[in-house]
Amino acid sequence: TQLLEQSPQFLSIQEGENLTVYCNSSSVFSSLQWYRQEPGEGPVLLVTVVTGGEVKKLKRLTFQFGDARKDSSLHITAAQPGDTGLYLCAGTGNTGKLIFGQGTTLQVKP
Amino acid sequence: DTAVSQTPKYLVTQMGNDKSIKCEQNLGHDTMYWYKQDSKKFLKIMFSYNNKELIINETVPNRFSPKSPDKAHLNLHINSLELGDSAVYFCASSQSMSGGTETQYFGPGTRLLVL
Numbered sequence: 001t002q003l004l005e006q007s008p009q010f011l012s013i014q015e016g017e018n019l020t021v022y023c024n025s026s027s028v029f030s031s032l033q034w035y036r037q038e039p040g041e042g043p044v045l046l047v048t049v050v051t052g053g054e055v056k057k058l059k060r061l062t063f064q065f066g067d068a069r070k071d072s073s074l075h076i077t078a079a080q081p082g083d084t085g086l087y088l089c090a091g092t093g094n095t096g097k098l099i100f101g102q103g104t105t106l107q108v109k110p
Numbered sequence: 111d112t113a114v115s116q117t118p119k120y121l122v123t124q125m126g127n128d129k130s131i132k133c134e135q136n137l138g139h140d141t142m143y144w145y146k147q148d149s150k151k152f153l154k155i156m157f158s159y160n161n162k163e164l165i166i167n168e169t170v171p172n173r174f175s176p177k178s179p180d181k182a183h184l185n186l187h188i189n190s191l192e193l194g195d196s197a198v199y200f201c202a203s204s205q206s207m208s209g210g211t212e213t214q215y216f217g218p219g220t221r222l223l224v225l
Contacts, residue, residue, distance in 0.1 A: 005138055022142070037151075040218070040219075041218055042114070042200050042216025042217050043153070043200075044216070045214065045215075048213070050211055056205070061178045087152055090153075092211075095166075096166075097168075098155060100153040100154065102151065102152050103150070103151045
């Protein structure tokens, strides 16, 4: 069974701080996605990474896919209260379905 | 315009009842999904349909029966509801099922509480 483990599960920081969320597995994934979910809403896709070692930037967010395609990280620079939410990584398993990590709840305090 | 819509948003019901959740997408997508998100926020796929055909059927109790009358709609019927069915159910859609690089668009969720 392919699993994705996210860490940390909870993160509470002050506005302006930097943070990194990790998504790890012992399995290889053909691609990996990061979603953000706000309370009362469904997840929204932030990025898809498909190549080992790939780095993608989305404003203050930097996403990296591990060389071996078993792990990924999300780094946020100078976090803002609007970044508050649940961050989910999801990998495409060998059956073609999306497998989600358990999520990281981020709270950014003003 | 809402891309993926679900009804109802909230559903409170007694154990043993039968209930349905409806989902519609106006994106012209071929593939639709049902996910369950538990109280710890863990999101897990239940079913997926491609062009009205069942593609993924996870180890979900057969009290759960999806139905896709056309490719814009995917409904979920649940028989004999149990306490453990309490969760948030999300519908999603994507253009196709091509290898996981597709963007999945999620609905707002249906919060089911079984008493």
